[in-house]
Amino acid sequence: MKAFRDELKTLLSGHGMPYEKVSIMVSLVITVIFSVMLGLNYAKDTPITVIDLDNSHYSHEIINYLNNSQLLAVQAVVNTPAEPKELMYRDKAYAVVYLPEGLEKNHYNGNKAEVGVFYDNTSSSALSGVREALNEIVAELNNTNIGTGDTIYGGVQLVSRTLFNPSESSSNGEVIGFLIFFSSMFFAFATLGMVPRLRMEGKMALHLRLGTAYDLLQRLLPYCGCWLIANFIGLVVLRFWGDINFSGSILLYFFVQALYIITLGMISVIMGWSASNPGAASSRMILFVPGGFIFGGYGVPMTLMPEWVRWVNQVFPLTWEFKFIRDVVFRGAGFFDFAVTLGQFLIYIAIVWIIFSRKFDKEQIEANQAE
Numbered sequence: 001m002k003a004f005r006d007e008l009k010t011l012l013s014g015h016g017m018p019y020e021k022v023s024i025m026v027s028l029v030i031t032v033i034f035s036v037m038l039g040l041n042y043a044k045d046t047p048i049t050v051i052d053l054d055n056s057h058y059s060h061e062i063i064n065y066l067n068n069s070q071l072l073a074v075q076a077v078v079n080t081p082a083e084p085k086e087l088m089y090r091d092k093a094y095a096v097v098y099l100p101e102g103l104e105k106n107h108y109n110g111n112k113a114e115v116g117v118f119y120d121n122t123s124s125s126a127l128s129g130v131r132e133a134l135n136e137i138v139a140e141l142n143n144t145n146i147g148t149g150d151t152i153y154g155g156v157q158l159v160s161r162t163l164f165n166p167s168e169s170s171s172n173g174e175v176i177g178f179l180i181f182f183s184s185m186f187f188a189f190a191t192l193g194m195v196p197r198l199r200m201e202g203k204m205a206l207h208l209r210l211g212t213a214y215d216l217l218q219r220l221l222p223y224c225g226c227w228l229i230a231n232f233i234g235l236v237v238l239r240f241w242g243d244i245n246f247s248g249s250i251l252l253y254f255f256v257q258a259l260y261i262i263t264l265g266m267i268s269v270i271m272g273w274s275a276s277n278p279g280a281a282s283s284r285m286i287l288f289v290p291g292g293f294i295f296g297g298y299g300v301p302m303t304l305m306p307e308w309v310r311w312v313n314q315v316f317p318l319t320w321e322f323k324f325i326r327d328v329v330f331r332g333a334g335f336f337d338f339a340v341t342l343g344q345f346l347i348y349i350a351i352v353w354i355i356f357s358r359k360f361d362k363e364q365i366e367a368n369q370a371e
Contacts (some may be wrong), residue, residue, distance in 0.1 A: 046072055047073050048093050048095045049088075049093040050066065051099065053098075058086075066133075072129075082337075084118040089333050091302070094126055094127060095134075097134075105179045113198050115156055115159065119160060121162045134152070164245060169245075184317075184318055191220060192269075208364045215362070248327075252335060253328050259345065260320065260321045267317055271284045273359055292313070
């Protein structure tokens with residue numbers, strides 16, 4: 001009983017992870033918040049784009065069928081030849097439906113009318129609803145005469161092609177998702193306790209007296225360098241040991257990774273700032289890393305989330321990282337192809353930096369007044 005009382009006293013002392021609070025928090029988050037955020041239970045309004053080269057009454061009727069499905073939402077209709085993968089940048093479409101020229105003519109001549117579909121397989125779990133909806137619509141088209149009311153018509157046949165990960169390789173999906181997630185998680189463990197550690201070592205007072213927020217930011221650079229090198233080694237292993245599809249520019253990859261990891265570092269320091277010691281700070285990792293994995297498109301398909309969740313998940317840095325991975329690594333997007341996403345992320349970085357610098361300035365003013 002003496003050992004039990006001693007350990008209970010240590011648990012409640014606040015000198016380590018406050019597990020008595022963390023355990024309840026995890027239970028509430030998983031059972032309450034997740035059940036609300038994942039309440040759809042099916043992929044609703046999955047965005048697709050249509051390339052309509054026939055531009056006929058029959059093709060317009062097919063587009064209406066697609067848009068009326070509760071599982072699909074036609075985001076755009078293009079009437080000129082286009083590269084399907086370019087229509088998928090920034091997660092604008094999970095599939096591109098191709099209606100070829102002469103579709104209506106083939107239909108009413110009693111010939112086979114082929115409809116093409118290109119699937120974005122960077123998130124294979126998000127495609128189940130799209131495939132189901134398209135197969136149902138094609139079956140309905142073949143059993144229903146749309147258009148003029150003729151009884152002679154040709155059958156519609158769906159011809160599909162999978163882009164970016166045609167072999168359903170786990171290296172292009174779950175493995176790289178876990179690589180980024182666990183790397184970010186341990187990076188957070190390494191940096192969350194920075195400010196509490198500096199206080200214990202007496203170095204934080206020196207920063208507050210002589211330094212600036214930029215000086216504190218420089219302390220993150222060694223950790224950022226380790227993260228960049230380690231994750232690049234992980235990608236090299238997946239490229240030669242596995243079969244990862246790295247389609248983008250390596251320089252662009254390092255550029256966006258550097259932006260991401262320095263941002264994650266600032267958020268990590270902010271979250272651990274008020275902790276009494278490094279051990280207590282480490283438990284706060286659960287507040288900003290796992291959420292990005294779960295709601296960033298790897299833990300749960302984004303098509304299963306209500307629209308408001310897709311806005312809320314932007315606060316998690318890992319959500320932005322997965323956007324860059326999908327565009328730069330898998331889809332091979334160039335700088336201008338995802339410039340809008342990058343611009344949005346730069347605004348996100350600016351907000352994080354303002355919070356970081358204001359937190360430092362506030363403590364610096366309080367320290368100077370205390371002297």
